[in-house]
Amino acid sequence: MALPVLVVDDSGMSRKLTIRALPKDWDIEISQAADGFEAIEAYHQGKAHMMFLDLTMPGMDGFEVLETLQKEGLDCFVIVVSADVQPEAEIRAKELGAMAFIRKPINTEIVTKILTEFGII
Amino acid sequence: MSIQPYNEDQRDALQEITNIAMGQAGSSLAQLLDVFVILSVPRVRIVGVEDVPDAVAEMVDDPEEVTAVRQAFYNKLRGETMVIFGRKGCADLADLMGHEEVQNSEDEEELLLDVTNILVGAVLNGLGEQIEVEFGFSPPAIMAMNTPIEKVLISDQLGWSHALLIEVNFSLEERGFKCYLIMLMPEESIDMMRQSLDHILESF
Numbered sequence: 001m002a003l004p005v006l007v008v009d010d011s012g013m014s015r016k017l018t019i020r021a022l023p024k025d026w027d028i029e030i031s032q033a034a035d036g037f038e039a040i041e042a043y044h045q046g047k048a049h050m051m052f053l054d055l056t057m058p059g060m061d062g063f064e065v066l067e068t069l070q071k072e073g074l075d076c077f078v079i080v081v082s083a084d085v086q087p088e089a090e091i092r093a094k095e096l097g098a099m100a101f102i103r104k105p106i107n108t109e110i111v112t113k114i115l116t117e118f119g120i121i
Numbered sequence: 122m123s124i125q126p127y128n129e130d131q132r133d134a135l136q137e138i139t140n141i142a143m144g145q146a147g148s149s150l151a152q153l154l155d156v157f158v159i160l161s162v163p164r165v166r167i168v169g170v171e172d173v174p175d176a177v178a179e180m181v182d183d184p185e186e187v188t189a190v191r192q193a194f195y196n197k198l199r200g201e202t203m204v205i206f207g208r209k210g211c212a213d214l215a216d217l218m219g220h221e222e223v224q225n226s227e228d229e230e231e232l233l234l235d236v237t238n239i240l241v242g243a244v245l246n247g248l249g250e251q252i253e254v255e256f257g258f259s260p261p262a263i264m265a266m267n268t269p270i271e272k273v274l275i276s277d278q279l280g281w282s283h284a285l286l287i288e289v290n291f292s293l294e295e296r297g298f299k300c301y302l303i304m305l306m307p308e309e310s311i312d313m314m315r316q317s318l319d320h321i322l323e324s325f
Contacts, residue, residue, distance in 0.1 A: 011137040083144030086151045
């Protein structure tokens with residue numbers, strides 16, 4: 001069965017770039033969300049076994065998504081994709097349960113490397 | 122002269138490349154002050170030049186008395202960058218740097234110039250990298266100190282018909298500090314930027 005992957009970013013361009021950076025032969029079903037609220041909703045619809053998550057978004061931001069997932073004990077493999085390149089941003093995201101942190105702009109090499117490290121592909 | 126507004130894709134692309142550039146600026150600020158910087162979602166719009174002062178005033182939460190530092194940039198794209206600090210922001214900065222470093226108003230001015238230079242440099246370099254433009258920029262200069270926001274910028278001074286406004290802000294956790302960075306570009310740069318954005322959008 002295809003893995004449900006959710007790409008969360010307020011920028012449509014950025015979502016496209018992330019989707020384009022995913023390995024071509026990976027059996028997934030991609031959904032998209034433009035903010036944190038949409039992301040949590042999509043999770044509850046079973047569309048996010050894995051999430052590529054932006055941090056800086058209007059409404060509910062990426063940190064709040066991570067907090068919500070953690071608080072509600074939700075099971076989702078989250079990779080943060082962010083322009084926030086402060087080391088502290090990465091530390092915080094990981095403390096909140098993110099498994100990996102990709103600095104924008106994203107590329108296929110880094111995604112493949114992370115997915116391979118975790119034995120996902 | 123009428124200006125064609127950006128379409129949704131162009132605005133989205135500009136917002137996203139600004140987001141990446143401001144991330145680098147925020148990181149530089151975080152390093153300087155040894156704090157965590159909270160980034161805003163960039164805002165992008167094109168307005169008639171007569172509406173620029175209002176548009177700028179609208180983004181600043183505490184418009185009573187601000188200090189503004191300007192830095193012009195030029196090359197394929199040209200314009201003005203303004204960094205606006207509220208009164209509290211100035212005091213917070215001095216606090217963070219330590220009072221040994223900032224003892225009088227001269228030190229404070231120098232600190233504001235330094236912070237502006239760091240933010241503007243990082244944002245312009247970050248943007249420039251993505252649209253393949255190398256910017257030249259002027260040294261930062263104080264535009265106004267402790268001045269009501271509506272008096273900081275008088276649209277006649279720009280001598281443009283329209284302006285592209287790109288707005289971001291940086292705030293610090295557990296402190297009132299917030300500063301605003303605004304880029305303004307005139308009509309020919311609006312079109313030049315449009316071409317750069319189309320180029321980025323065509324690449325995928």
